[in-house]
Amino acid sequence: MLYRKYIKQLLDKCLAFILILIFSPVFIIVGLLIYLQMGTPVLFKQERPGLYEKLFTIYKFRTMTNDIDSHGVLLADERRLSHFGSLVRRLSMDELPQLVNVLKGEMSFVGPRPLLVEYLPLYDSEQKRRHEVRPGITGWAQINGRNAISWEEKFKYDVWYVEHQSFFLDIKIIWRTILKVVSKSDISSKTSVSMEKFEGSK
Secondary structure (H helix, E strand, C coil): CHHHHHHHHHHHHHHHHHHHHHCHHHHHHHHHHHHHHHCCCCEEEEEEECHHHCEEEEEEECCECCCECCCCCECCHHHHECHHHHHHHHCCHHHCCHHHHHHCCCCEEECCCCCCHHHHHHCCCCHHHHHHCCCEEECCCHHHCHHHCCHHHHHHHHHHHHHHCCHHHHHHHHHHHHHHHHHCCCCCCCCCCCCCCCCCCC
């Protein structure tokens, strides 16, 4: 309980500060390349629900263009994902700006991934429990399938983490996340370059 309430967030903020300093050259290089490849904005910003469903603005490096069709509608994700954006995703570098979210106390290194605000009314009472902890850059669902598993499976992993979170579990998840990034596995779902939208459990 002490770890969950106080120690975890303190460790999160200290580690986020250190990593921002270490990776600052990477931030600059990746940001510059995105600007040269796709223009502005360099960062993708979007409201997401966090702890107890409180909204915050998440930061990610942009990986998709703003290309539209003849009717002014954005093209499908797979058509807007640039070659450089695809590389940034495979290396999980698009997640780096979320270190700022961790430093601000809006996110943790480990926790359920923050999803779209529009999903909030679609959760059942059990799935809503994923918001009992701060959302994370990585989580139990990410190392057990990431985008290659169903929404229902993902939510079960999220709730399992809420009930079992501990320092040693967080270390295990971070280590296995590093292995996932190195192996570049489970980045896309079976039918899309990202995860299909959640439409509620059947």
